[in-house]
Amino acid sequence: MWPLSMVQAWMRTASAGVAMAIDVQSVINLRILGLAGLRASPEGEGWRMIHEKQPAFMAAGIAWQNAILAGDDWSAQAEAATRPLARKARSNHRRLMRR
Known part of the structure; x- marks a missing residue:
């Protein structure tokens, strides 16, 4: 059985990925x-x-490399890599919906 913290980290990462995909x-x-x-x-x-x-x-790659070099776990690395992309997608969505 997986520890609860690992399942929670996976769910948080998966949820962020689904929100970005939408x-x-x-x-x-x-x-x-x-x-x-x-x-x-x-x-x-x-x-x-x-x-x-x-x-x-580029921002996503740099954030991912920084997370790796900081010794973060896999979920923090994934969140760091997707955060710049998700932020850009969210801002584009808001901007285009205003039109």
Whole structure:
């Protein structure tokens, strides 16, 4: 049997991943609708869609490396790596929903 703390860490990490996946899918849908002309889309959204990925993934990689070097456990490493991506997806979702 696994210790309760390990199960709780797994559930916290999985929940954060699911929340990020929902935000990401919403952003993809809103952008596709905007690019197809079916929804109002901010000027330059296509450019932004391409150019925001590299800095977000760089931030995720650096956060993950810092967590590894700090000796954090696997769940803290996973949370550190996904936090910048989740933050970016959440902010994109909020921004696109305001339109």
